[in-house]
Amino acid sequence: MCGITARVGPGEAVPELLSGLENLEYRGYDSAGIATRNGRGIDLVKREGEIDELRGAIEKRPPQGSVGVGHTRWSTHGPPSDANAHPHADCTGQVAVVHNGIIDNHERLRAELDSHEFTSETDTEVVPHLIEEYLSDGDSPGEAFRRAIDRLSGSYAIAAVFDSTDTVFGSRNGSPLVLGRASDRYYLASDVPAFLEYTDEVVYLEDGDVVALSPDGYTITDAGGKQVDREIETVDWEPADVGKGGYDHYMLKEIHEQPAALRQTIRGRTDLLAGRAELEEFPPESFSDVDVVHLVAMGTSYHAALYAQSLFASRGVAAQTFLSGEYATNPPSVDEETLVVAVSQSGETADTLAAIRSIHGTGARTLAVTNVVGSTLTRECEDTIYIRAGPEIGVAATKSFSSQVATLSLLCERVSQDTDGATPTATSELFESLAALPDHVQQVLDESDAETVASTYRNSDSYFFIGRGVGHAVALEGALKFKEITYDHAEGFSAAELKHGPLALVTESTPVFAISVDPEDTKTLHNVKEVRARGAPVVAVAPEGSTNLAAYADHLLELPKTHPDVAGILANVQLQLVSYHAADQLSRPIDKPRNLAKSVTVE
CATH class of the missing domain: 3.40.50.10490 (Glucose-6-phosphate isomerase like protein; domain 1)
Incomplete structure (x- = not known):
């Protein structure tokens, strides 16, 4: 839900902020807005509706500045409206904030800030007013931002721009936030496609991190305020991967990308001669101690997990599929012989993360099956298998389902082999069919x-x-x-x-x-x-x-x-x-x- 983007560097910020919002529109599209630091204060423009509505307003009165934040909203608190659109500002116009997630204690904070004028129904608006309070105490923008973040309960990714500095501050707790690093500029976003056309170098922030982006570079501090280094990774997606490529819709493009996605999913993961699933992350007998498999997921990923449950059952492996939200609320009995497989395209699904967290400390083994390198789920689970489907923009998942099922099929074979539940003949027949799957999908698309x-x-x-x-x-x-x-x-x-x-x-x-x-x-x-x-x-x-x-x-x-x-x-x-x-x-x-x-x- 909700798309965040931020940009620091030479030149005007608005074109890149708008580009980022268009690339993130799949995350939220009932309102959008941007805020820039223009040297005299903050320019803020926001509109109910899709990005085109915002673009039209910007063309009439273009904001200025090289530093800014942007947001495309999927409503949680308050209906779509100009007032509820992000960014939200404080009473004095010193700071503008964008936010993804839910601030659980916003009502108590709003009551505490009763001397401030609130103009929206959102939970987000408490953040700029908290920052305003701390600025009035004499705190620097960075200090005020951290003190405000420390007061929040719930899930959030937040970015803020100030009128007094060309530094953008951001933080995350339970919602994704990723940093992009180019040669002379820096980005923040809730997902990589926001800035992929400008850089493929990314840093995945962790819960509790606070990042400060300036024209000279960036610093990251952890929840305790200690400076930390986070690994810089290179994503293997191309900018063209997140465009429509001549198709009328992303969904149709992604349906037609399934042959290529499946080739990536399967490549190098089967040994036809030996009749074995070769998952590079796991040496032989890695699953020999598995007695039961729990699959947890939501939506389309849940259906992929149900598909896998049938495959496990046919091979004599005890498996059960759970909706992540139910699993987190009422965790079943697990032990050291339980393999809990969390399936999520994004690796950021809140219910699925909660399901995994609910069994921490039980001895159960956890495995993420996801599409996104560096996602939160990969850090919460002990092991990860990537589905390698490439970026998926359409809200309705298509190629990710196919790649999830193919990946889970290989996992099923590997678990059954390690627990002596598979026969070489049956496995070879399956692998031959998996090898032919991309061509068979293409045949379906053609005919x-x-x-x-x-x-x-x-x-x-x-x-x-x-x-x-x-x-x-x-x-x-x-x-x-x-x-x-x-x-x-x-x-x-x-x-x-x-x-x-x-x-x-x-x-x-x-x-x-x-x-x-x-x-x-x-x-x-x-x-x-x-x-x-x-x-x-x-x-x-x-x-x-x-x-x-x-x-x-x-x-x-x-x-x-x-x-x-x-x-x-x-x-x-x-x-x-x-x-x-x-x-x-x-x-x-x-x-x-x-x-x-x-x-x-x-x-």
Whole structure:
């Protein structure tokens, strides 16, 4: 949620701040604003709506200055409005602040600051007024900033610009904040794409860090005020990776990037001759002491974890999937033989971080499966496997799901091998199918009839998705994608559950998408017959050769023939295309669905 950017260096700040906000618009888009130090004070411009509204206001009265902060908001406290947009300033105009997260004690602080004039409903506004109080005590900007930060409870990433100095101050606690270092300028942002076109050198700040950026460099101090060094890393993303590349939407671009993303995910991680999963982070027998696997995740990552649960179960490995928020609230029993796998595209999902923190000290082993190097989750967990999907900008996750499932499939093989649960023949067949997966995804992209299906069932009352095993996880993900970007009602069910209630909802105006990963799947065929008997149209998503299922379907979205464990990834690509075309035909804002943000960094 919410995008922060800041910039210090020669030249005007506004163009780079606006560029950063446009690159972060996937994190928040109901209002936006910037504040710069112009040498006489602070220029502040903010507007409700998308970045174009802010750009229009700036063109009428361009702010001046080489130092500034910017913000694009996803509302938590107070509705979208000009007043609630960030940055927020103090009473005197000495300081302007941008903030991502939730300040839990803001009401108490606001009551304490009753002599100040508040102009918004946000929790953020207490921060500039606290800073104002400490400046009036004679503190320097840096001292006032740190004292204000020390008063806050909750999660936050904060950046502040002052009228009296060309230094920008920032800090984080539970929300991401990353520093970018170029040859003659410095950046702060909540995510790397904000400044990727200017530098690929980054420093990932840690909770409690306070950073001071000036034209001469930067310093980082920890929560105790001691200066610390944080590693400078080079990100391997190219600036073109975060552009649309000629596509109408980021989502469509990222759907079509899946063959390349999967090649990166799989590369070097399988030994076809030995029939082994070769995860470079883990020497042989690394998982030999694992007795049970807990998978924790939210949203699309939760569906990828459910997919993996089916794979673990089929190999005789005890596994259970939990919503991270529930896991954190009511942690199950764990011990030294429990492997807790946290799945998160961003590595900053607040619920998933809370789930991992809830079992610290229990002896359970923790493993992050994420896309972002240096993210908080990688520091909270003992080990990490990266999915290598590259940057994902669209709010509706696509290529990250495919790469998560492929990565978890390899992890599943490795755990089952280390615990003597896999057979070489079965493993070799799976690895051959994984090796062919990028080409099979490309075949689906080239040949899919998803656009016709979307057009045929446009304006239906509801859309239902059913499947078994890995197909159940795909059904849930297909329904999530559909409702996220079309705003139409969609639900996913286990096909086994259909007769236990959901069948009452089936009518002639409720198309049913039946996902099958096995041409010999007779049970899903029975479910298809049941819904056809109620007059519902059926779209079968099934491998080539599924003649029986195809005979009872109104449409067939065919999958290349492959291993059943891999076929679900191909089925999901078909459903991504259906959702995309359905939303496009309805003229929905596909990359920025209402009320949603890419990274949910607050609980």
